[in-house]
Amino acid sequence: MRREMSVKPFEMTIEELNEKQSFLSCQVKGYLDAHTVIQFEESLNQAVDQSQVKQLVVDLGDLYYISSAGIGALMGLTQKLRRQNGELILLRPSEKVFNIFEMLGFTHIFRIVQTQDEAMDALNESTVE
Amino acid sequence: MKVLQLNHTGGAPEQPDNWEIEFQWPADAKALSIIRDCVRCVLHGVGSSVCEDDMHKIELSVDEACTNVVLHAYAEEIDRKESAPCSIRIAMRLLHDRIDIEVSDSGRGDRLGPHLGFDEASLSLYGQTDTEDSSGVNRPHGLGIFIIKKCMDEVSLNYPHPRGTRLRMTKFIHPASKDRSPASPAELY
Numbered sequence: 001m002r003r004e005m006s007v008k009p010f011e012m013t014i015e016e017l018n019e020k021q022s023f024l025s026c027q028v029k030g031y032l033d034a035h036t037v038i039q040f041e042e043s044l045n046q047a048v049d050q051s052q053v054k055q056l057v058v059d060l061g062d063l064y065y066i067s068s069a070g071i072g073a074l075m076g077l078t079q080k081l082r083r084q085n086g087e088l089i090l091l092r093p094s095e096k097v098f099n100i101f102e103m104l105g106f107t108h109i110f111r112i113v114q115t116q117d118e119a120m121d122a123l124n125e126s127t128v129e
Numbered sequence: 130m131k132v133l134q135l136n137h138t139g140g141a142p143e144q145p146d147n148w149e150i151e152f153q154w155p156a157d158a159k160a161l162s163i164i165r166d167c168v169r170c171v172l173h174g175v176g177s178s179v180c181e182d183d184m185h186k187i188e189l190s191v192d193e194a195c196t197n198v199v200l201h202a203y204a205e206e207i208d209r210k211e212s213a214p215c216s217i218r219i220a221m222r223l224l225h226d227r228i229d230i231e232v233s234d235s236g237r238g239d240r241l242g243p244h245l246g247f248d249e250a251s252l253s254l255y256g257q258t259d260t261e262d263s264s265g266v267n268r269p270h271g272l273g274i275f276i277i278k279k280c281m282d283e284v285s286l287n288y289p290h291p292r293g294t295r296l297r298m299t300k301f302i303h304p305a306s307k308d309r310s311p312a313s314p315a316e317l318y
Contacts, residue, residue, distance in 0.1 A: 033165075034196040035158035065165075067192050068272040096185060103279055 054086025202236025
């Protein structure tokens, strides 16, 4: 009898918000590896392609693990949005996830903020630039 | 998962505990989270005094090695829709001062060759080159090996005859603080 492998949950929500300015807001929960990254990448690319908004805030507060697959997806999205004069903001990554970004030198590539207010400021700056 | 081998030597005061465990997994991305859990359980379960930071680096390195197997090793078999078993073999040797891990497969190892190029120079050039794939995304190649080299103390990669890839890596242990209590399942992440 073949038993299906159970996997830990991965969830994400994406919505367009209008505060000081319009932006896409994405919340990610669980882990981001070579298995879950497919849903993550497809959903975000689709949302970006369908929206006129090219500012994206990804809340990593409930993401407890990330591997190269997830980091690669974030790099790809960052590049894609910057080509369209947009920006990807990473909001409050957990210590574990931030330490990986820092060890690899990706804190110089990603725009990382700790609070929602900082995210709004970063969006405003990227729009002005 | 299939446990292929489990050996324990030592235990006497003059001879530290040594553990060897070898297991086999399907080369399937769905297995990655379970492999990570298993690696953590082995590291906790044999009482090794690995600090949380090193634990995470070992977990991540095994994940990256297995991801490379899933993505690259058996692409030829999958293309041909062969029914041959595609598996990942993980061997861990836990010594008092180091952990040796070998991740191997029996796929076409040379598929991994072109993807070893990511390094600090690539990082500094990020955004300056246009290498979009068909989805319009600039995807770095070789990031997994780059991460493994950052996380582990020794890394070697070779291709045994006639096929397959064998990645060996070593982490020298930085002992956890002595007051750390055993991890509960909720602490595994």
